[in-house]
Amino acid sequence: MKYDVIVVGAGLAGLTVAYKLALKKKKVLLLDKERFVGGRTSSFNDKQMNVEAGFHRHIGYYKELPKLLKEVNVNLNDIIMWEMDSEIRIGKNKKFYMGIAPFYAPYTFLKSIIGNNDYLNIKDKLSLSKFFILGFIDYKIHPKKLDEYSILAYAKKHKVTTNTINYIIKPLSTGIFFLPCESYSAKLFFGLFYPALFSLPKLRVGAYKGGMSEVLAKPILNEFIKYNGKVMLNTKVESLVTKDKQVVGIELDNKKKIYAKNIVLATDIFNTKKIISSLKDSKFKNTILRIPTTSAISVQIELSKPLMKKDRVTFTPNSDIASFTEESHSTFKDSKGRVSIILANPDKFLKNNDDEIFKIVCSSLLKLGLDIKDLVLDYRVIRHEHKFYNLAFNNDKYRPHQKTKIKGLVLAGDYTRQKFYATMEGAVISGLNAVKIVEDNL
Ligand SMILES: Cc1cc2nc3c(=O)[nH]c(=O)nc-3n(C[C@H](O)[C@H](O)[C@H](O)COP(=O)(O)OP(=O)(O)OC[C@H]3O[C@@H](n4cnc5c(N)ncnc54)[C@H](O)[C@@H]3O)c2cc1C
Missing domain, CATH: 3.90.660.10 (Polyamine Oxidase; Chain A, domain 2)
Structure with a gap:
């Protein structure tokens, strides 16, 4: 067999797995169906216009992504333009600012707490503080129970004021994960803010100074290639090849088969479902297919x-x-x-x-x-x-672990089980978990 591992998908999860295993002298093949790397953190040219997967913010308390970037010689401050506040825009001439960097810009932070009184009065601000304190406690003590609530239901349960719901909770909910607060799981919402409690001095967010394929994905890819990793872009994986209930390879859309001791499926959940549907093991297959x-x-x-x-x-x-x-x-x-x-x-x-x-x-x-x-x-x-x-309430239980019950098959990707949910940091953590599993398998 030519390869120890085939990694399907060159998003942040797949790039992490491929680079880390190549560094450990494993023979790795990395495949992606696109002509560029980065997946949902990519930038590319679309019919004469430079575009990106969608704007991203790097959160200052991310740990594993910066560590990985440092390893591949990327200095975070060279690629990030830090922001000290965010705007909430309610309508024409109706807007206010929220400080988001208590240690880097304390004046802006305090001003947004003490100020903004046209929108939020003392009662609103107290109800917001109570909402976050109780949310963090429940996140730590009863995370499963918390997943039964939407953010809105949780806010109503704790009598959060209407102003606070309208001007803070609603925009944060759709802004962070495109989902309305009546759907978004309270567990996942508080889970995203919880790590900030322990990294307050690092709290701030930043925009990338350049396309994400250039500043994030390619440096990892280049280092992977330096350690003898092989890459095939424009290469679509159609299904998994099995033998005696083990996964032993992949089949491309041109019917070519490539074999390896381990396959890491680092595709997004939509494409993971498509690829997994070729498997016969119905229990595992059903677990994946029912992820909302x-x-x-x-x-x-x-x-x-x-x-x-x-x-x-x-x-x-x-x-x-x-x-x-x-x-x-x-x-x-x-x-x-x-x-x-x-x-x-x-x-x-x-x-x-x-x-x-x-x-x-x-x-x-x-x-x-x-x-x-x-x-x-x-x-x-x-x-x-x-x-x-789908980060709606009651869905967290469906997320699979990176380790699967099928020999030879490992999962990675932001939807797999790790604490940073659907984020770049989560994708990297899932990749690091997958690396450990592959190493044990090998
Ligand atoms: C609009 C938008 C805004 C976001 N904002 C933020 C943010 O501000 N902060 C943050 O931390 N995160 C943000 N995210 C989330 C973040 O981008 C993702 O969590 C992360 O990129 C997921 O990485 P991944 O490797 O798990 O998956 P992906 O990046 O989706 O990688 C999967 C890869 O698999 C490849 N693939 C799929 N099917 C096949 C196949 N059959 N054969 C071969 N290859 C295949 C794909 O082409 C892709 O490259 C945002 C995402 C979007 C879309």
Whole structure:
């Protein structure tokens, strides 16, 4: 057998597995169906326009992703433009700011707590503090129980004020994971903030200074190749090859079979389901097939001048837009103006064509006081149909471990079980877990 391991999928999870195993002198083949690496953290050219999977924020308390980047000679501060606050935009001329970096920008942080009184009074602020304190306690003590609540149900249970729900909880919920607060699991919501409690000095978020394939994915890929890793892009895996109930290889869409002692399936959940459906083991197959999924849609608009002075994340409650940001000062420095938008409730828009989605976005921006009509040079709609497991309440139990019951098969990816849910950090952690399992198998 030529390879110790075949890694299917060159997103952050697959790249982590491939690089770490190559470093340990294993013979590794990494495959991806796309012509570029990075998966949902990629940047690429789409019909003459440079685009990305969707704007991403690096959270200062991520540990494993920065460690990995350091190993492949990437200095975090060289690739990140840190932001000190986020905007909440409720409508025309109705907006306020939230400090997000208590140690790096204490004045901005305190100002947003003491100020913003037109939107949140003392009672609202106290109810928000209570909501977070009780949420963190429940996350630690009764995580399973907490997963039975949506964020909204949990907020109502603890009598969080209407202002706080409308101006803080709603925009954070759709802004962080595109899901409305009546669906988003309270466990997963608090779980994302919980690590911040122990890393408060590191708390801040940052935009990437460059396309994510360039600044994140390619440096890992290059190091993998340096350690004799083999890569095949534009190569789609159709199914798994089995022998005596073991997975022994993969079959490509051109029917070619490649064999290895271990297969790490580091594909997104939508494609994992497709590949797994070729397996005969119905128990394992059914476990994977029943994982509930959801989508993401990003709209990226090239403009003749910046829409906003600063590149900072803006969250919007009660809008078809979950969040948006100007990117001409950070990720797309060659653009005169570039706004990247993430839709709220994306599954609702899957049937709409690109023109319809663009019109929806323009009218939503207009309601927020932002008229882009005379500024638009070009736009693209980037769809990630069913590529996320659904972070709604009561779904956490469906997430599988990286170790499977099928010999020769290991899973990796942001949907597999680890504490950082659907994030870049989670993808890397899942990859590190998969590495340990493969090493044990070998
Ligand atoms: C719009 C948007 C905004 C986001 N914002 C943030 C953020 O701010 N912060 C954050 O931490 N995370 C964010 N995320 C989440 C983050 O991007 C993902 O959690 C992470 O990239 C998942 O990595 P992965 O390796 O698990 O999966 P993926 O990146 O999806 O990688 C899977 C790979 O498998 C390949 N593949 C699939 N099927 C096949 C096949 N049959 N054969 C060969 N290859 C195949 C795909 O091409 C892909 O490259 C965001 C995601 C999106 C879409």
